[in-house]
Amino acid sequence: MAFPIRKILFGAVVVAGIGVVGWQISRPEYVPVDIATVTHAPLEVTVNADGMTRIKDVYxxxxxxxxxxxxxxxxxxxxxxxxxxxxxxxxxxxPAFLDERARAQAAAALGQAQAALVLSEANLRAAEADMNNAQRQFDRIFSLHERGTASDSQLEQAEVALDLAAAQFDSALANRSMRESEVTAAEAVLIEPGAANSSxxxxxxxxxxxxxxxxxxxxxxxxxxxxxxxxxxxxxxxxPQNDLEITVNLLSTDAVRIAPGARAYVERWGGERALEAQVRKIEPAAFTKVSALGIEEQRVKVLLDFVTPAEERPALGHNFRVYLRIVEWRGEDVLRLPISALFRDGGDWAVFVVEDETARLTPVEIGRRNTEFAEVLGGIAEGARVITHPSDRVDDGVLVVNRESLE
Missing domain, CATH: 2.40.50.100 (RNA polymerase II/Efflux pump adaptor protein, barrel-sandwich hybrid domain)
Incomplete structure (x- = not known):
C-alpha cells in the first residue's frame, strides 16, 4: 500500500508545480515606472546665463x-x-646714457656755448664803456648848455647818444644772460644717470x-x-566694494524677451542660498562674439542691481562669477506637469497617462515651459497621473506599477 501512496503524492507535486509554472507564465507583466501628478502651482519661465559682478564706478x-x-x-x-x-x-x-658720438657732440656744444659766453662778456664791457663815455659827454654838454656856450642841438645829440649807448648796454647784458643759459643747457646734456641721486x-x-x-x-x-x-x-x-552690480551677455534672441525691472535669481555664487537681483538696463546695441564652437553670436549686455542687502553677501566682490536666472514670465496658478513626462509623438507633444494601472498614450497641448515644468493648455486635467522618463518598455496599453510601491 505504501508504494501507491508515494506515487499519488509524487504525481500531485508534479501537477502542482506545472500549475505554478503555468500561472507564472500566464500572469500579466507590470512595467515599473515613475509617476507624477498634474497640479496647479506657480510657474516661472527664466532666461539662464553666466554673469559677472562688478563695481559700478571703478576709478x-x-x-x-x-x-x-x-x-x-x-x-x-x-x-x-x-x-x-x-x-x-x-x-x-x-637721464639717458650717451654714446661716444652723442657725448662728443654734447662736449663740442658746451665749448661753443662757453666761447659765446666769453664773447658776450667782452661785448658787455665794450657797451658799458661806450655808455660811460656817452654819459660823460652828456654831462659836459649839459654843463656848457647851462652856461650858454652849447646850443640846444648839441645837447639833444648828446642825449640821443647816451640813450643809444644805454640800449646797447642792455642788449649786451641780455645777450650774456642768454649765453649763460646756453652753457647751463649744454652742461645738462652731459649729466650722467645717477648724478642727481648722488647730489x-x-x-x-x-x-x-x-x-x-x-x-x-x-x-x-x-x-x-x-x-x-x-x-x-x-x-x-x-x-567702493559695497556698490556692486551684475553684468551678463545674453543672446539677442533671449534679451528681447525680458524687460527692465524683471526679477532675477543669483545662484552658484558660493553662498548657501540664492540672492535676488533686478534688471536695470538692457543696452540698445548688440555685439558679435565667437562661441567656443566657433559660431558667431549676437550678444546684448544686460545690467542688474542687487536686491539682497550687502550685509547678506559680504564675501561677494569685484569680477566674481555668478549664475543668473532672469524671470521672463511668471504665473501664480498654472496647470503644469513635469517636463520629463513629455515626448514627441509625430509632430505633437504627448504623455503616458496612468489609468487603472495601464499606460494610455495621450496627446497634450503645451504652453510656456522651463527646465522642470511645462504649462498644460489642453489634453489632460488636474489630478491626472503621468509617467516621467518613460522607457522603451512603456507603450500604449502596457500595464505599469509605481516604482515607489515596490521599495
Missing amino acids: EVSAPVSGQVLRSPVRIGDQVERGETVVARIEPGE GDESGDCCITLTAPVSGQVLSITNESARMVAAGAPLLSIG
Missing part, C-alpha cells in the same frame, strides 16, 4: 606725467580715503604725489615695483 588712477613711479605705498584690498591716502608717487626719470638732494619737491580720487578699496595694481611710466599709463584702480 582708474593713471600717471599725469612721464617719470619714475616709486614702489606702490598701497596693496590690493587696502582701504583708502578720498584726498587723504597716498596711492602713488612719481619723480623725474634718470644728496632728497627734499622731494620735484616729486608728484597722487591721492585716492574716491573712498573705497584698491582693486588692482598694475605693478607694485618702481618703474618708468609714460604719461597716461594706468597705475591702479579703486572702487
Whole structure:
C-alpha cells in the first residue's frame, strides 16, 4: 500500500508545480515606472546665463606725467580715503646714457656755448664803456648848455647818444644772460644717470604725489615695483566694494524677451542660498562674439542691481562669477506637469497617462515651459497621473506599477 501512496503524492507535486509554472507564465507583466501628478502651482519661465559682478564706478588712477613711479605705498584690498591716502608717487626719470658720438657732440656744444659766453662778456664791457663815455659827454654838454656856450642841438645829440649807448648796454647784458643759459643747457646734456641721486638732494619737491580720487578699496595694481611710466599709463584702480552690480551677455534672441525691472535669481555664487537681483538696463546695441564652437553670436549686455542687502553677501566682490536666472514670465496658478513626462509623438507633444494601472498614450497641448515644468493648455486635467522618463518598455496599453510601491 505504501508504494501507491508515494506515487499519488509524487504525481500531485508534479501537477502542482506545472500549475505554478503555468500561472507564472500566464500572469500579466507590470512595467515599473515613475509617476507624477498634474497640479496647479506657480510657474516661472527664466532666461539662464553666466554673469559677472562688478563695481559700478571703478576709478582708474593713471600717471599725469612721464617719470619714475616709486614702489606702490598701497596693496590690493587696502582701504583708502578720498584726498587723504597716498596711492602713488612719481619723480623725474634718470637721464639717458650717451654714446661716444652723442657725448662728443654734447662736449663740442658746451665749448661753443662757453666761447659765446666769453664773447658776450667782452661785448658787455665794450657797451658799458661806450655808455660811460656817452654819459660823460652828456654831462659836459649839459654843463656848457647851462652856461650858454652849447646850443640846444648839441645837447639833444648828446642825449640821443647816451640813450643809444644805454640800449646797447642792455642788449649786451641780455645777450650774456642768454649765453649763460646756453652753457647751463649744454652742461645738462652731459649729466650722467645717477648724478642727481648722488647730489644728496632728497627734499622731494620735484616729486608728484597722487591721492585716492574716491573712498573705497584698491582693486588692482598694475605693478607694485618702481618703474618708468609714460604719461597716461594706468597705475591702479579703486572702487567702493559695497556698490556692486551684475553684468551678463545674453543672446539677442533671449534679451528681447525680458524687460527692465524683471526679477532675477543669483545662484552658484558660493553662498548657501540664492540672492535676488533686478534688471536695470538692457543696452540698445548688440555685439558679435565667437562661441567656443566657433559660431558667431549676437550678444546684448544686460545690467542688474542687487536686491539682497550687502550685509547678506559680504564675501561677494569685484569680477566674481555668478549664475543668473532672469524671470521672463511668471504665473501664480498654472496647470503644469513635469517636463520629463513629455515626448514627441509625430509632430505633437504627448504623455503616458496612468489609468487603472495601464499606460494610455495621450496627446497634450503645451504652453510656456522651463527646465522642470511645462504649462498644460489642453489634453489632460488636474489630478491626472503621468509617467516621467518613460522607457522603451512603456507603450500604449502596457500595464505599469509605481516604482515607489515596490521599495
